[in-house]
């Protein structure tokens with residue numbers, strides 16, 4: 001069992017005097033308080049590095065915190081350790097004779113699951129175990145497995161999933177300090193954050209899929225490095241959408257990084273690589289193809305030849321030179337930045353517009369201009385392309401798809417008082 005210190009809880013009798021010390025005296029920031037009805041307390045979190053302090057104020061005289069203060073006065077109340085699988089941790093402790101206050105995990109603050117261990121089993125310290133909402137795997141899988149359908153004029157859009165993977169949080173947010181990004185995307189014990197892979201199916205004159213996730217050709221070491229979880233993947237979600245690989249007419253690539261193009265090819269029983277969508281034409285931008293087939297030391301880890309060279313060999317590759325209509329209502333637009341020829345896809349029909357922006361804005365956390373990935377080869381180009389697109393997206397009410405966001409497939413962008421936001425659309 002691995003555990004990370006999440007926070008230290010302090011029972012508070014008089015909030016004003018507590019704030020005088022912690023907020024005004026020490027200058028700590030106090031987050032918006034949150035009521036925890038099951039414990040009849042109001043929790044005020046104060047970030048102090050990665051872990052936080054939690055000031056606990058009873059909201060009812062029969063609250064456990066009220067009883068604690070009555071008995072011992074205000075003071076150190078509990079420490080909270082974050083674990084990946086709280087039920088497994090409870091079973092393990094129980095098997096070793098620990099006295100549990102909660103035999104089963106129950107809902108805590110911020111959508112987490114929590115359980116308390118009796119101080120008599122922990123050297124007199126009340127220990128709380130916590131499983132963050134974000135690492136609640138079954139909840140995440142449910143969010144992913146729910147394919148999401150949208151209508152744009154005459155076109156049907158279906159957000160599908162090829163599972164999740166993990167990338168270094170620092171690399172995902174470039175110059176943004178960890179204290180800022182870790183609040184939006186909590187890192188695991190290897191400093192990686194959870195990311196989805198959400199290709200988009202567009203059904204109109206023809207059936208198209210934009211990008212295809214990581215696929216399953218890679219070995220155990222690769223799967224471990226990138227934390228690939230494909231227990232529910234593209235085959236499952238396509239089937240849920242009523243589609244088989246044979247139904248896809250066009251596969252469109254935003255760019256050829258492995259988390260977008262890995263699913264373009266499969267290895268057959270004889271070990272040979274072949275196109276994964278047997279009837280499809282694969283459309284790739286020529287500049288991206290050139291870069292991907294001639295990787296350099298900086299780009300080599302993301303460009304894996306097995307994902308796309310077999311397409312040329314099979315004669316199903318179609319290279320496009322510039323911004324172009326791929327099928328009625330669907331055109332590509334170069335953004336550059338992430339890779340020099342990275343392109344987004346604009347979908348327009350019946351006066352409505354949607355955009356599949358791929359790694360221009362990979363998650364909802366990347367909506368502000370400066371939140372640009374360290375992976376981007378030309379970050380200033382990303383910023384310029386993003387600024388222009390966000391303005392257009394707000395003006396035209398464009399439905400924006402976030403290919404890597406673990407929770408939100410699509411939404412509308414907003415801006416108020418210089419602050420950008422996303423209104424989720426499901």
Ligand SMILES: [Zn+2]
Nearest residue numbers: 255257338359
């Ligand atoms: Zn990429």
Ligand SMILES: [Zn+2]
Nearest residue numbers: 257259260359
């Ligand atoms: Zn990507």
